[in-house]
Amino acid sequence: MKFALQRRPLGSGRKAVAFVSWSCLLHTTTLAMTVVPKNVVVVGGGVQGTSVAYQLALRTPASTTITILESQQPASAASGKGGGFMARSWGDGSPTQGLHELAFDMYSDLAQTLGCESYRKLPVLSVSPGYNGMKAARKNKDLAKIIPGWLDGTVGRVGSMGGGEDTAQITPQEFVEKMLEHQSRIQVVLGTCWGVETDQGSERGSRKVATVEYNPKENPAEKKLLPADTIIVSAGPWSCAAEDWFHGAVQLPMEGIKSTSIVWKKPEGNDVDATALFCGEDDRFGTHLEVYPRPDGTIYICGIGGSDYVSKEDLKEGAFREICEANELRVAAAKASFQEMSSVYKTSGELDRSQACMRPCPPDAMPYMGSVPGYEGAYINAGHNCWGIAWAPACGKAMAELILDGESRCVNLTPFDPARYTPDAQRGTRGRKQRGNNVGEQW
Structure with a gap:
């Protein structure tokens, strides 16, 4: 059974995806026609952001530009200072169980593919x-x-x-570096994101990502733009700044x-x-x-x-x-x-x-993984708590499926909805209103 995890705008180039309950024996999910992004920007160059970029690089043509926007350098924060421990069965019974299991198995294969010397079971x-x-x-x-x-x-x-059957380790910095070496088409730009520019979306009141605004590391006073029709915010604890980038369309309580x-x-x-x-x-x-x-x-x-x-x-x-x-x-x-x-x-x-x-x-110790309501091409992949390194390959794969196919098939993302703390009245409602209807606003 496949889970339909995120509802896309009807005019986004993908067919509407019906939600199904966990206990439902039948489902009516319609696989969407794939829309290949032209310019992808991943905000955050840790193991989570790099895993998303890596999985997208595996599935997109060379014509798709994939850029990691990182404020310092890849794996400069927790991914360069974390332990890298993983346990396949330690998430049994919780919504994150699938992340534990899938990522553990993926690490075994990826470590061999990438030539990671620090991976081993113990x-x-x-x-x-x-x-x-x-x-x-x-x-x-x-x-x-x-x-x-x-x-x-x-x-x-x-x-x-x-x-040692279901426990293992890897040095996360090596894993990040090996992914970037293996997929050399992933560009790394050093700078700090401070906003997202959008155009009118395909539906009334919706927005679509156009560019990512950032300050380059070598000259923080300068403002630059990266072309983007797809943005994935994966900047660890600093991802909560995306609340402002998307004008309150999503609330991301974070500590x-x-x-x-x-x-x-x-x-x-x-x-x-x-x-x-x-x-x-x-x-x-x-x-x-x-x-x-x-x-x-x-x-x-x-x-x-x-x-x-x-x-x-x-x-x-x-x-x-x-x-x-x-x-x-x-x-x-x-x-x-x-x-x-x-x-x-x-x-x-x-x-x-x-x-x-x-x-x-996050308050419930669950990650934020999914799309930003009311925005086409905007996604959050953040808040993974102490298991962010252990879950990274699975999160990367799930987000790549969501972006390219309209739904994640490898992991049920429903419990990780980025808008779960956002009041319904605020979800994707930024813009002027005309006769009670959202009509959007250029900014």
């Missing part, structure tokens, strides 16, 4: 703070097989969260969570076994560490605690978009917490770097 342990837990854990033959050699300090209870992470260097003369850890709350340090050893021998750690919450108003002003520094107090806490668990890193561990990034959090 087992996961749960570890509680405390003492004498390791002795009991090593007596368990199944646990003993996956306990890493560097986990040799004091810990409490140790348990298995998976043997940014700024969190610190650290990366350990590979200890000289020591192997770094591939087992990830999810640690319980450690009241001594205020941490709940997530520990991800990487194929290059480094260890990435997040879950450090002490995150800062950034308001939507500040995000619209670009808070932490250019500079996002680590909280050194939390760096010290994470270092001390991890060294309690590992004498190897306590005696010979050295930090490679400390860093911070932000994740976007």
